[in-house]
Amino acid sequence: MPVYEFKCMDCGEIFTIKMSVMEMESAQITCPKCGSSKVMKMISSFNTMTSKKS
Numbered sequence: 001m002p003v004y005e006f007k008c009m010d011c012g013e014i015f016t017i018k019m020s021v022m023e024m025e026s027a028q029i030t031c032p033k034c035g036s037s038k039v040m041k042m043i044s045s046f047n048t049m050t051s052k053k054s
């Protein structure tokens with residue numbers, strides 16, 4: 001089961017959540033620290049999308 005890393009846009013907290021891809025599709029991810037739903041998914045090295053090149 002992949003581990004997803006998220007960063008909270010409100011407080012800057014970085015946290016990881018382990019869930020399946022199916023769970024990921026329907027899950028409402030919220031920051032464990034401040035409860036904000038404004039979280040950004042960090043792309044893990046093993047699961048890179050071609051969204052941005054450095």
Ligand SMILES: [Zn+2]
Pocket residue numbers: 008009010011012013031032033034035036
């Ligand atoms: Zn937060």
